Amino acid sequence: MTLSFTIHATAGNARTGILATQHGDIRTPAFMPVGTAATVKAMHPEAVAATGADILLGNTYHLMLRPTAERVARLGGLHQFMNWQKPILTDSGGFQVMSLAGLRKITEQAVTFQSHIDGSTHVLSPERSMEIQHLLGSTITMVLDECTPFPATEDVARASMEMSMRWAARSKDAFVKRPGYGLFGIVQGSVYEPLRLRSAQALSEIGFDGYAIGGLAVGEGQAEMFRVLDFTVPATPAEKPRYLMGVGKPADILGAVERGVDMFDCVIPTRSGRNARAYTSMGEINLRNARHADDPRPLDAATNSPINRYSRAYLHHLFKADEMLGPMLLTQHNLHYYQELMAGIRAAIANGTFAAHADSLRNGWKQGDFAPL
Amino acid sequence: MTLSFTIHATAGNARTGILATQHGDIRTPAFMPVGTAATVKAMHPEAVAATGADILLGNTYHLMLRPTAERVARLGGLHQFMNWQKPILTDSGGFQVMSLAGLRKITEQAVTFQSHIDGSTHVLSPERSMEIQHLLGSTITMVLDECTPFPATEDVARASMEMSMRWAARSKDAFVKRPGYGLFGIVQGSVYEPLRLRSAQALSEIGFDGYAIGGLAVGEGQAEMFRVLDFTVPATPAEKPRYLMGVGKPADILGAVERGVDMFDCVIPTRSGRNARAYTSMGEINLRNARHADDPRPLDAATNSPINRYSRAYLHHLFKADEMLGPMLLTQHNLHYYQELMAGIRAAIANGTFAAHADSLRNGWKQGDFAPL
Numbered sequence: 001m002t003l004s005f006t007i008h009a010t011a012g013n014a015r016t017g018i019l020a021t022q023h024g025d026i027r028t029p030a031f032m033p034v035g036t037a038a039t040v041k042a043m044h045p046e047a048v049a050a051t052g053a054d055i056l057l058g059n060t061y062h063l064m065l066r067p068t069a070e071r072v073a074r075l076g077g078l079h080q081f082m083n084w085q086k087p088i089l090t091d092s093g094g095f096q097v098m099s100l101a102g103l104r105k106i107t108e109q110a111v112t113f114q115s116h117i118d119g120s121t122h123v124l125s126p127e128r129s130m131e132i133q134h135l136l137g138s139t140i141t142m143v144l145d146e147c148t149p150f151p152a153t154e155d156v157a158r159a160s161m162e163m164s165m166r167w168a169a170r171s172k173d174a175f176v177k178r179p180g181y182g183l184f185g186i187v188q189g190s191v192y193e194p195l196r197l198r199s200a201q202a203l204s205e206i207g208f209d210g211y212a213i214g215g216l217a218v219g220e221g222q223a224e225m226f227r228v229l230d231f232t233v234p235a236t237p238a239e240k241p242r243y244l245m246g247v248g249k250p251a252d253i254l255g256a257v258e259r260g261v262d263m264f265d266c267v268i269p270t271r272s273g274r275n276a277r278a279y280t281s282m283g284e285i286n287l288r289n290a291r292h293a294d295d296p297r298p299l300d301a302a303t304n305s306p307i308n309r310y311s312r313a314y315l316h317h318l319f320k321a322d323e324m325l326g327p328m329l330l331t332q333h334n335l336h337y338y339q340e341l342m343a344g345i346r347a348a349i350a351n352g353t354f355a356a357h358a359d360s361l362r363n364g365w366k367q368g369d370f371a372p373l
Numbered sequence: 374m375t376l377s378f379t380i381h382a383t384a385g386n387a388r389t390g391i392l393a394t395q396h397g398d399i400r401t402p403a404f405m406p407v408g409t410a411a412t413v414k415a416m417h418p419e420a421v422a423a424t425g426a427d428i429l430l431g432n433t434y435h436l437m438l439r440p441t442a443e444r445v446a447r448l449g450g451l452h453q454f455m456n457w458q459k460p461i462l463t464d465s466g467g468f469q470v471m472s473l474a475g476l477r478k479i480t481e482q483a484v485t486f487q488s489h490i491d492g493s494t495h496v497l498s499p500e501r502s503m504e505i506q507h508l509l510g511s512t513i514t515m516v517l518d519e520c521t522p523f524p525a526t527e528d529v530a531r532a533s534m535e536m537s538m539r540w541a542a543r544s545k546d547a548f549v550k551r552p553g554y555g556l557f558g559i560v561q562g563s564v565y566e567p568l569r570l571r572s573a574q575a576l577s578e579i580g581f582d583g584y585a586i587g588g589l590a591v592g593e594g595q596a597e598m599f600r601v602l603d604f605t606v607p608a609t610p611a612e613k614p615r616y617l618m619g620v621g622k623p624a625d626i627l628g629a630v631e632r633g634v635d636m637f638d639c640v641i642p643t644r645s646g647r648n649a650r651a652y653t654s655m656g657e658i659n660l661r662n663a664r665h666a667d668d669p670r671p672l673d674a675a676t677n678s679p680i681n682r683y684s685r686a687y688l689h690h691l692f693k694a695d696e697m698l699g700p701m702l703l704t705q706h707n708l709h710y711y712q713e714l715m716a717g718i719r720a721a722i723a724n725g726t727f728a729a730h731a732d733s734l735r736n737g738w739k740q741g742d743f744a745p746l
Contacts, residue, residue, distance in 0.1 A: 037690075037694045037696055038687070038690065039691060039694075039696045039697075039698045041696065041697055041698075042697045042698070042701070043698070044698070044701065044702075062694075066690070066693065066694060067666070067686070067690045067693075071666070071667060071686070074667065075667070075669055075684060075686050075687070076669070081684070081686075081687055081690075082687065083682055083683060083687075293440070293444070294444060294447065294448070296448055296449070309456055310456060311448060311454070313440070313444070313448050313454075314411070314448070314454055314455065314456075317410075317411065317439070317440045317454075318412060320439060320440075321410045321435075321439060323410055323412045323414065324414055324415045324697060324700065324701070325412045325414070325415070325416070325417070327697065328415070328417065328697070328701070329417075
């Protein structure tokens with residue numbers, strides 16, 4: 001094992017600590033902005049760092065198709081290619097193969113699929129996924145798993161999970177260990193407790209630098225997701241970082257931290273930002289709403305948002321006029337809000353005020369936006 | 374007169390100096406990035422300032438329709454609205470009324486037109502244009518003129534120019550003088566020397582803080598534009614700043630500076646940047662070209678481009694993947710290149726090396742891009 005994880009404080013099941021890597025420390029609980037195609041959409045990389053992000057996520061599926069892993073490797077690896085020197089986690093490509101690619105065929109050996117860009121045929125096996133992520137130079141590599149459809153019967157979920165566990169072992173065998181670089185396993189098993197426990201056990205026996213929980217945030221709803229976390233998280237090794245993939249909204253993240261999760265990624269802050277939706281201490285706010293047209297107030301004065309020098313009226317105008325600066329500013333705001341959320345959570349866990357802090361966050365979101373002028 | 378213009382050095386007809394305003398000094402020759410709808414497309418305002426721009430241009434036509442001048446005024450004026458504290462020049466709205474608006478009717482009194490956004494009817498007179506630009510808080514206001522079509526017969530051009538001169542007098546009467554704010558007249562007359570001379574004379578008699586040259590860069594070609602400048606520029610008062618509207622490419626700007634022009638605006642660096650076209654010391658470069666796909670070199674190492682830490686391969690990838698960061702970075706580069714061009718021109722005029730510097734610039738553009746690897 002080649003990553004070092006230190007837990008500095010706990011509050012119930014919640015923990016705060018540091019995951020040390022070749023490319024720097026990741027303060028946990030951590031939120032990873034998504035940089036699908038070697039760019040966090042609408043953001044300069046230095047602006048991503050300025051929001052407080054310690055790590056970002058790249059998508060193996062997109063990068064293997066364009067510009068290709070081999071090209072990125074020739075150009076010095078993903079860090080150099082995109083000018084991001086902090087840690088990068090890459091997913092395995094499995095999720096996007098299922099959600100984006102054309103005709104797919106899955107066998108025990110590998111998944112064969114057609115590119116959504118040009119229809120060309122590609123093969124992704126655990127071994128090839130490890131090779132791609134190595135070519136990219138990922139700080140944290142994810143095992144290739146099959147993303148179990150939702151809903152799935154227990155029999156379907158079991159067969160899928162069991163193949164993913166065999167793929168996890170093959171991924172481990174193929175992964176090239178390097179100091180400061182790590183490999184995470186992914187717990188599957190849909191919503192079924194016995195399957196999740198068996199998956200967590202199987203992964204623990206193989207041994208990974210961290211344990212991701214996959215197959216959630218796929219339509220099951222927050223209550224069901226929390227129910228699954230309640231039995232899944234304790235089944236993973238407590239001394240290793242836990243990563244809930246593809247989650248989520250601020251309330252999802254807070255609830256998962258309370259259940260012992262350390263790492264998150266999600267397109268919500270970036271995608272919503274491009275669509276005029278802001279996440280704030282007062283909940284979600286849609287800047288396209290006409291109520292903002294004459295409002296001179298900043299978006300969220302309770303936070304240190306880097307766009308608080310702009311009025312809501314200006315942000316509203318930018319979206320009405322389809323100006324790129326609207327998505328640019330609101331993406332920046334949302335990523336900053338998410339990082340401020342994580343920083344507040346980490347501080348509260350560290351100083352023993354996490355329960356009160358969580359109440360305060362939820363009260364703010366529930367209270368909603370202030371009244372129009 | 375309420376703006377102070379000081380010429381520090383000359384080289385032939387070229388001059389360098391300072392136009393002092395309420396919002397700060399403008400170093401001339403100056404290039405003004407275009408911020409049509411209260412934003413320079415794809416740029417944070419602080420990034421625009423970081424390119425070296427002393428002033429930007431806002432479009433009265435767009436702003437009067439959305440968000441409206443009255444709303445901008447309620448929100449503290451255009452500077453505060455868009456977070457740009459340096460000088461702003463606004464055009465009069467006349468040019469866009471002719472190029473963008475729907476059904477138009479021009480009378481001696483005013484132009485009536487339909488919004489290209491929602492078809493609503495609006496009236497723009499010299500007095501209303503002054504009022505709108507006052508509401509916006511423009512540092513430099515432009516008189517309302519009629520943009521003479523090109524080509525135009527001498528009779529058509531004369532009638533149009535003469536109405537524009539009457540509108541210039543009405544604009545001057547309606548303009549509210551304030552220290553550090555100014556009003557520029559606009560010379561018209563198409564390609565006809567007698568008309569241009571008469572127009573310049575008429576404006577001089579009215580008296581303005583600066584003299585713009587309108588009705589060029591409308592399809593007449595660079596040689597014809599230079600021919601018109603050769604007799605038009607000397608007809609304007611030498612002690613006032615001269616502004617060539619809507620120009621242009623780097624070679625157009627250089628040739629116009631040699632003919633005594635002090636100020637420029639153009640959408641080329643921003644629009645081209647969004648379309649993968651870069652302006653460099655080696656001429657124009659299209660980043661969509663496949664020759665860049667594997668090229669690890671920076672775009673233009675001979676300049677201090679803020680995007681030189683990215684490879685051409687990365688820029689190519691961003692445009693192929695339709696990522697917003699491509700337009701963001703290339704707009705930033707182009708605006709920086711234009712400002713570096715202007716800074717070099719100013720320095721060369723000041724230290725007596727302008728002719729050699731102009732040769733050097735033209736040789737670089739003519740030589741073109743370096744060979745593929």
